[in-house]
Each structure stands twice: as C-alpha cells, then as structure tokens.
Amino acid sequence: MSATGQIVPRKAVPRARGGVTQSVHDSLVVAQRNLIRMARIPEVVVFGLVQPIMFVVLFSYVFGGSIAVGGSTDPATYRQFLMAGIFAQTVTFATAGAGAGIADDMHKGLIDRFRSLPMARGAVLTGRTLADLVQTALTLVVLAIVAVIVGWRIHHGVPEALGGFALLLLLGYAFSWIGALIGLSVRTPEAATSGGLIWLFPLTFISNAFVPSDNMPVVLRTIAEWNPFSATVQAARELFGNLPAGYPVPGAWPMQHPVWASLIWSVLIIAVFRTLSVRKYRSATA
Template sequence: MSSLAATLSDSAVITKRNLIKVKRVPDLIVFATLSPIMFVLLFRYVFGGAINLPPGINYAEFLLPGIFAQTVVFGSTVTGASIAEDLQKGLIDRFRSLPMSRAAVLIGRTVADAGLNVISITVMALTGLAVGWRINSSVVEAIGGFLLLLVFAYAISWLMALVGLLVRTPEVVNNASFMVIFPLTFASNAFVPLESFPSVLQTFAEWNPVSTVVQAARELFGNTVPGAPVPEAWPLQHPALYTLLWTAIILAVFVPLSVRTYRRTAAR
C-alpha cells in the first residue's frame, strides 16, 4: 500500500473512532446543538430590535450567516481541546506504538470535528428558518455558502490542533483559543454593519477573514440588499476569493507545522 493510501486508510479509522466517541458521549451532541439554538434566539430577539439595517433586509437574514460563521469557528476549538485531552490521558502514546501514519491522528480528528460542524449548521439553519431566516438564492449557491463556511472552519481547526499540541491542557486550550477567536468573530460584520465601527476597527474588520466568510455566505444565501453600494474594501468586494486565499494560507502553514509538532511530541 502506498504512503498516501495508508495515510488515508489510517485517517478513516481515526475519524471513525472519534465519531464513535461522540456517539458514546451524548453530551457533545447536546451542547453542539443547544449552543447554536441559544445564539440564534438570543441575537435574533435580544439584539434584533436594536440594530439599524438598510431597508430591504430583516435582521434574521443579516444575522444567520454571521451566526453560522461564529459557531463553526468557535467549534474548531474542539479540535485543540480534544488533542490536548488525548495527550493528557496518554492515548497518543498508544497511537505511537501502532504501525500507523503520524498525520492520520490529526486528519482523523479534524475531519470528525468537521462532521460536528455539519450537525451544528443543520440545527442552526432549521432554527433560523423558524425565526424568519430565508435563503433567497439557488440551491447550488446555498450549498456553496455552507461548503465555504465548513472549509474555512476546517482550516481553523488545524490552527487549533497546533495549539492543542503545544498547550496539552484542554482548559488552557479553550482559554487561549477564545482570546484569539472571540475578538476575530466580534470585530467583524457578523452581528452589526461595519459602518457602525470606529474607523480603525472598521479597517481591521474589512480585512478580517471572518468578515469575508460572513459576507460571502450572505451573498450566496441571497441575504444582501439588492442594489446596495459595493463595499470599498477589496476583501469585501471579493469575499469568497479572499476567504479561500486565507483558507489555503492557513492550511499550507498549519498542516505541516501541526504534523511536525505531533511527530516531535509523539517521539518523546
């Protein structure tokens, strides 16, 4: 069997193992579904009346792409925390003794967590439909919007995988991750229009990849105002392209870096 085929086979086994773990620990599914519902309802009904939007779009349609992005990005922290937990419990030592690809552990972990994101997005979409969100585009465009969100979140999960390998304590991973992810998601156009931001923060938000994945999702779902002025910032003029560029950069940097760190960690 070739090296690539062996890696894919081993990765599939690890992915299955992680998904079986989710099945046997129902708390993971419960919180993966309840948290998105809570965010949708809170933002829809607590902040919905306080946000001024251009005529032609309701807050539910403005909000849901932002909630999608926030939830899948926050969900990537599960990758880092799970890897840190496996290190802490000695599971990685067992994997090290097996004739398997070193990259398979990380690939299996990130793919399984992408599956959790699929569940979260499905629950959020159903909740969004119940509170007034609608998809006003074609089926192909809508699928493209969901795929873009999942691909971007998958890239972030590799960054979190590196954090989990370096920190090794699930609690610290969560704290360290939120220090980065929390400002990225809230200093964006996910919940309020960028025009309400101070000038310096607005510039940061315009080039923030979270803003562009939200903008791209809104456009693909048809949740934008017809005839609205084109944003001045280049990333928001080409949000899908800019998001994919960031996705490629993150994967190109953190996949080999995470695998190298894992090999060094497993060799100890």
C-alpha cells in the same frame, strides 16, 4: 517441517501501501474512532448546539430592532443579515473543542499508543479534524432549521446555498487546525479550551458578522474588512441572497470578491497550520 521452515500464509502478510494511500486510510480510521466516541457521548453534541441556538434567539429578538442594516431597523431584515454570521461563529467556535480533544488524548497517553502503530504521523490529527468537521456539519444542519423557524430564508438557488455552506465548513475545517496546534501546545484540556476561545472572540466580533463594518472606527473597520472570518460571512450572505437592499459593500478587495477571498484565506490557513501542527505533533511525541 521445522518451525523455522514454516510457510506463512499469504493472507497473513500485510500488504504494503503507498505513503498517500496509507495516510488517507489511517486518517479515515482515526476519524471513525472519533465519530464512534462522539456517538457514545451525545451530551457533547447536544451542549454544542445550545450555544448557537441561544445566539440566534438572543440576537434576533433582543438586538433585532436596534441595529440598522441597509438603512432599515426592521427585525426581519436584521435576521436575514445575522444568520450568516451566526453560522460562521458556530463553525469557528468548534475550534476550542478540537483543541481540547487533542489535548485530552495527549494527556491520557493515547497519542503515545498511536505512535506505537505503523501509521502515518499526520493521520492522527487529520482524522481528528475530519471527525470534528462531520460534527460541525450536523450542528450546522440543526442550526439552519432553527434559523428557518425564526424567519431566515434563502433567496437564491439551492446550488448557491450549498456553496455558502461549503465555504462555512471549509472555514471551520481550517480553524480546526489552529485548534489542533493549540491542543498540542498546552498541557491540559482546560487550557486548550481557554486558549481556543480567547482569540476567537475578537476575531468574530471585530467583523461584519453581527453589525455592518461601515460604522466602525477606521482601524477596526480595516481589520474587519480583511478578516478571513468577515470574508466567509460576506460570501455566505451573497450566496444565500441575504444582503439587504441598500447595504453598502465596503471597497476592500475581500469584501468586493468575498467568495475568492474566503477560499484563499481558508486554503492558506489549512496549509500553514496543518504544517505547523504535524511538525509540533512529531516533536511533542518524539
């Protein structure tokens, strides 16, 4: 039989997949690639743990007796109040790493290599954000252990506590899409790191993460009470049972219904910034 008449073995013919199936498969492959990369560079994970642990120790023991929560200046009360804020800050600060990683892949031309493959366009970004979510979850586990060591406790049941951690991770995943958009919009990983942190500091500090919002000026208090970061912090405190007796709950809707507010904010951020990121990715690599 001539070369043109050769029969191609059935196993050599690629099997067609649907759009959603291919997107999920490709996203998981990219996520696996990034997780393997993280495992081969353990210092990235280690250094990512140092900052939140420092925040736990510094805020707990330096400011613990100086900040009144629910009318009490007991350092133990403040530690219970503080930890949800530290958890939320940790998952959101991972945004800078996500943006820097994507900017680095763009800078090295790796994104162009992905473009040459028959894969879903959004899978590159989805896989990256999923890998960052796994790393954030591991960081959160270690941070929770450190929190228990310094005196933090969960006062409600395990299902409620798991719900609190799930909301924190969902917020971190939502913010990772903001980091993805920043990483696609700058030219260097250094710029992505700086751009990913500049807006996070006012977002996290104009909130109820470290101090009660009731003593803030009116404008800042309003911003803090409608801040998506504050909603997740408040929801985590409620689910962990960390709201001290006598703590005044603000009258703003997100503070009255923090679990729903946290879910709505996170889903909205994912919907908006995933769309913008994929669109930016297509235009940047076109």
